[in-house]
Amino acid sequence: MKLQNLWSAKGIAIGAAALLALSGCGSDGGSEATGTADADGVITVKLGVVGPMTGPASLYYEYMDQDLLAFADDFEEQYGVRFDVVAEDDQASPEETARAVSKLINEEGVQAILGPPLSGNSLQVADTVQRSQVPWLLAGPNADEIINYDVQPNWAFQTNFTNQQIMSILGERLWANDAKVGIVYSADGFGQSNLDQLTAWADANGKELSVEETIQPGAADANATIKRMKDAGVESVFMGITQGSDTATVTRAIEQGGFDPDTIMTTGTILTNYKDVAEPSQWEKIQIVDPRNFLEGGDKWVLDQVQEETGEAPAIPTNNISTYAMLDIYAQAVQAVGDANDKEAVRQAMEDIETVHIGPDLTIESPFSSDDHKLYTDDPTTWFTYGFDEDFELVNLGTAADCVDGC
Numbered sequence: 001m002k003l004q005n006l007w008s009a010k011g012i013a014i015g016a017a018a019l020l021a022l023s024g025c026g027s028d029g030g031s032e033a034t035g036t037a038d039a040d041g042v043i044t045v046k047l048g049v050v051g052p053m054t055g056p057a058s059l060y061y062e063y064m065d066q067d068l069l070a071f072a073d074d075f076e077e078q079y080g081v082r083f084d085v086v087a088e089d090d091q092a093s094p095e096e097t098a099r100a101v102s103k104l105i106n107e108e109g110v111q112a113i114l115g116p117p118l119s120g121n122s123l124q125v126a127d128t129v130q131r132s133q134v135p136w137l138l139a140g141p142n143a144d145e146i147i148n149y150d151v152q153p154n155w156a157f158q159t160n161f162t163n164q165q166i167m168s169i170l171g172e173r174l175w176a177n178d179a180k181v182g183i184v185y186s187a188d189g190f191g192q193s194n195l196d197q198l199t200a201w202a203d204a205n206g207k208e209l210s211v212e213e214t215i216q217p218g219a220a221d222a223n224a225t226i227k228r229m230k231d232a233g234v235e236s237v238f239m240g241i242t243q244g245s246d247t248a249t250v251t252r253a254i255e256q257g258g259f260d261p262d263t264i265m266t267t268g269t270i271l272t273n274y275k276d277v278a279e280p281s282q283w284e285k286i287q288i289v290d291p292r293n294f295l296e297g298g299d300k301w302v303l304d305q306v307q308e309e310t311g312e313a314p315a316i317p318t319n320n321i322s323t324y325a326m327l328d329i330y331a332q333a334v335q336a337v338g339d340a341n342d343k344e345a346v347r348q349a350m351e352d353i354e355t356v357h358i359g360p361d362l363t364i365e366s367p368f369s370s371d372d373h374k375l376y377t378d379d380p381t382t383w384f385t386y387g388f389d390e391d392f393e394l395v396n397l398g399t400a401a402d403c404v405d406g407c
Contacts, residue, residue: 033084035340044082048110050100053089060117062315067323070309081331094124111340119143120189139323143193159322163197165378171201174236182211182234186242194240222253230259239266244274251282268318275392291376298362
């Protein structure tokens, strides 16, 4: 059972030296990442980090970098585990992801891999990582297909919610009162997985997805897409879109086209780069659901610490939180085993973990089993529904269960 309780943790204080040590530039030839305890009892792990350090999707690398900068001392203090980061830029390209992962495993000899953060790129390398038997830390991707539970023991762990989980929450909301539902989804792995899972939920529950529209990353407008939805009489819209800027393209078209659906839902990806390219009138009806409490408790603490310690706003708040949880899980497992080189024992310790810590006052108890490496459940009473005020600040509207018929 996955339960949330209280946990007390010591605060952290990160200095300039730690920031430089974890700048994401990779390790040098003098790395002390032996994976075993040094004279001070600290275990230094060679952690491979892969993601788009450059290019239009760079925010999806930045959140991992921010957490490694902000919380390095925290995990060393709590668990005696230090991360020696070897970073590879995959430029959000599946081909580059394959190259980067191969290099990290075969040339760098990393003891674990964090990333890639995008679902399509993770799907590209899933079989490779599983065969390589390296603990795989998936703090960003949502696609259920990444983890094939027919492969046992399984080496991948997800600390973000999955598309199946969010669709089980959103399905009830979107089709409330037998509404006519349409989806706009990104032409990438994330968007396709959203479509697949929403369609699967609809089929399983006797519902019909009336309109399916796709948007190419960086599309200049979505006016034709929205006109088709309006003409079809769509009453509930779901936007399964990777980039906030592409979400803005859709909501701008909704406003320009005079389309006024009763419900507009999307995911936490809207928190990335949406506000700077949208207007308050375009987001006033949008709502998201998420299992994390962004406004109080341990989840908020993580976001506040990122802001304080790095001097930057969290790049992708949902994923900043899930990265913290993932690093906590892995660091605990390494501490329990005492040797990061014993990857099978570390993997098993992750699977058997009793308590996941998120900040100073939030825990999730015993989340994993051999056929469930997902941190969250799809219980609507544990998910939150959020809207936005005129400044694009989140407003907690109640639980997902409370808001089935609207909030």
